[in-house]
Amino acid sequence: MVTPRALEHEFETQDLMINMGPQHPSTHGVFRMVLTIDGEVVRDVVPYVGYMHRGAEKLCETMDYRQGIGYMDRTEYLANFNAELSYVMAVEKLLDIDVPERAQWIRMILCELNRISSHFMFTGAFGTDVGVFGTAFTYSFIQREIVQDLFEEITGDRLMYAYFRPGGLAWEVTDNFVARVHEVLADMRQGVIDIDGLLTHNEIFVARTKGVGYISGQDAIDYGMSGPALRASGVDLDIRKAEPYLYYDQIDFDVPLGEHGDVYDRFVLRVEEIRQSIRIVEQCIERLQPGPIQPERMPRMLRTPPGEVYIRTEAPRGEYGIYLVSKGGNRPYRLKIRSACLSNLQALKHMTVGQYVADAVIVLGSIDIVLCEVDR
């Protein structure tokens, strides 16, 4: 095969810089990258982030612990429960309080359902990136809406739940919670079958995504990637298994791993994760017992002792960490969000250079970034 580089002298071609974004629809938010292209081949990528920067970390320093929960929702708007969980767990660790068992199980159920809805969002958006215009997107969104409806019934809001509290939950779940979760899970199983039928085994889709955007396991580790994007390269790191939080150590589930580290593996792995999440929720529902959802004695205003904690949890996009420093009082002295999307995005150049321009979009889509989380 004659590479464009070899033909360069013959035709005296020169590289072209094109700007993609920040308003491009397949950048999943406001993300800009400047591509240097040689014909159809990408030679260099310079990503620009920060269009969505709102200073969530700094804002949280000006408000007390309960008020900060609302801002966690807004940093990670596709997996709000996972973001809230990291934050409240960090506060709980500082305060050294025990969370009632029922609250922990409900947290687990909601986080896993949120993972399902987030991954369905990915499959839909990724389908659109690849070129399956609309079909996969609408099929995925049907499933996502079903989960979202359940969350709305429990928390009162479709997207910005603000439902977890340091110590437990804000209020009790609905009376028909268990029955509703079973209903939702039945729909999710159908959704996975749909997505498998539409995309996973579709020859056109496979031809489009196999072998694109390769990254080796070692490189992925070096870039600090985490979550499905890392596991697709065959690195077995899932914080739910490696450092179990909540009650993940009592639950039986598998961590799917990819082999090739390409875009297709990242897609298939997420579909497989939906199946595993369904399994986890099923087991959690069985162990759910009546009981309190808040500790018996909770102060009205939380005041933490001085200290610092780092809590990391496995959000759908990878490790969502909260580094919290307290110097006493009712608000954090410093709050740092370790965003999985920002770290995963660093590998974009590695994965895109040498590929075609059209592949740049699907590589970006396969990382599954949420720009609000990247910029905070």
Add this chain to the structure above:
Amino acid sequence: MRGIAKSMLTTLSAFTRRPVTREYPERHRPIPERDRAFPILLWDQGIDEPFCTGCHACERACPVECMTVLMKDNPRHTSQGGNSSRRKIIDKFWIDYGRCMRCNICVEVCNFDAIAMNNTWQGHELSVYDRSDLVMDLPQLLSQHRQGNLKEWVAE
């Protein structure tokens, strides 16, 4: 080829399913009773005055500072010859709905159960042409519950 055929079959099978969308402006989805639209003030139907005493608790707890509260002496307090047990009562109250982030904290901190999140469709359909129209004053905040439009839900 088998994969493509399977894709087509998946799409075809959707014909047998029920539609999931609604024709929104004509048909409204029933919304759950916990639904949080925007905060409104509650009306004490028994004594015919607001529950709110203007204690500033919600104003101080609000993360985005969207509230402005002013209190006054209650002219209908028993000492003034009225039938109300509230010594102080709300004078003026503004909530900027354009700023509100609907976090439910004002409802949680209220000692008098005087504020609630609107859980009706009227609370959601608030499109205006001017941003300043989103600043709600006291009569607007009270009107919903005064007319009895609110489905009541109290968090345990």
